[in-house]
Amino acid sequence: MSSSNTTYFTKPSTFILLGIPGLETSYVWISIPFCTMYIIAILGNFSILFIVKMEQSLHKPMYYFLCMLAITDLVFYTSILPKILAIFCFSYKEISFSACLTQMYFFHCSYVMESGILLAMALDRYVAICNPLRHSMTLTNPRVAKIGLAVVLRGCIVVFPYPLLARQWPYCRTIIIPQPYCAHIAVVNLACADTRVSSYYGLFVQFGVISMDGIFIIVSYILILRAIFSLPTKDARIKTFETCGSHLFIILTFYIPGLIISLMNRFAQNVPLHFHVLIVNVYFLLPPMLHPIIYGVRTKQIRGRLLWLFIHKGA
Template identity: 75%
Template sequence: MSDSNTTDLTSPSSFILLGIPGLEVAHVWIAIPFCTMYIIAILGNFTILFTVKIEPSLRGPMYYFLCMLAVTDLVLSTSTLPKTLAIFWFNSREIEFNACLTQMFFLHCFSVMESGIFVAMAFDRYVAICDPLRHSTILTNPVVAKISLAVMLRAVIFTLPYALLARQWPYCRTNIIPELYCVHIAVVNLACADIRVSNYYGLFMVFFVRGLDVIFITVSYVQILRAIFSLPTKDARLKTFETCSSHLCAILAFYIPGLFISLIYRFGQNVALHFQVLISNLYLFMPPMLNPIIYGVRTKQIWNRLLRLFIHKGT
């Protein structure tokens, strides 16, 4: 144990996740909101999946993509939060090297997948609002299936180099990760090698992959807003805008904090470590909790079906 932090480790058998450095004494209490977010995320996303499954009217591209988003959020939460709670409550900080790389892959893969799903949702809203008469002929079930497959394959292909690059580096500095989970940049920073390739690839993922997603979504919503403001009456504009307001809320909650956190990891050397770790984890765990709330409350078809379900059970 004495040399575990500095031993020459070409491929360490395990890493030690510190949790939130500087706030160890408060881990038990910090775990409470994290556990609450996890429970809400699990219940909310399963509720979305259950509602879409039992309601025949909820059959369409938007709801298929929403189900994909729910599954993605469930995987994101489950790949990180149980270990986080184990660190907080049981001081279970050790994670095997391969398990760490696996967690890293799932974390980044499903994050990229979520970004791709938002792009698909933006395209669906664009067609539904800007070319409504052709919506059912453009976004047929086979087309939706192909888009979904493309979103998944893109996420796997672009994320795989994260794990491959992290595996190839020699680790001889320390096996301590000042994080709650195995995020790519925190792991490769422990390598005693020139990791510029990993850093450049991480920036490529932020600015090229997600950057292109943001550009596509922005262009789609510019066209959507132009179509909305061209409608003749205020009621028509409000009604049409309501159909895409939930997507806008979820997109803003996902991309803006994500860009902020990515830049802090690379350029925020003066930011307190405990603040950096706490904010990055809140960003990761908030969308899986917020997305089902946003879509459940702001999507009338889902909200009405849930109300009918509970009212029927109450009577």
């Protein structure tokens, strides 16, 4: 009987996504902020793409990278939010094995790409502030396109082993995933084989790719701050630092919550499962919604174009 069950689950046809275990009675209410975040993220990121395309003064490397970030956020949201809302609103918890691995791929691929884009934006700010006279010669449009292509290819290649390895493991324990989407480690934990290869590779991506991007960003901002503090006047220092403000806010929304969750996993073992799953979901879903808001509020050209669009439409 045990052998029969093992054979059955070796190639599961579906997984069951529980959503947020323990909060099932509140799913309708939880779906409201999640749906609101989705709508704001879709409208905000499409607005960024439209404004950068229409506004000639924004045809610069920083805003090209911002467009890449907007597209990545849209892919990220679309890969998981529709399924999450289907679970919360319609209790549609089943997901096919192939669809689960596909969701896993795009979810993690978008996350790695976003880290790479933030690093590219830090490079742009470094060149603009530390070598302003060489900025236009260093970050030409072809070079920006090559950097963007490298970021995309790195994300696609680095994450490709995730579903490839997950597909080969036998699944004979359960088909229930205690969260609303197919994250890599959540799926691998269901396997009944030695999955250390998947676990170690996941750690490599986290620390060898994401964390290294963070280290390079920190180094670039140390050099940027050194250049800013060497400016002769306080007004010049403030004005130059403001050009980095939006990017710094986005970096903080990307890395700080991740650090908090890592500390919570290590030191807060008694945290209820539903609270942990909810916090992780907010961590992943909040930044893509905040990115267009941050740039819309802090960037004069984008803010002005948005106001013009609303006024023109109202007239």
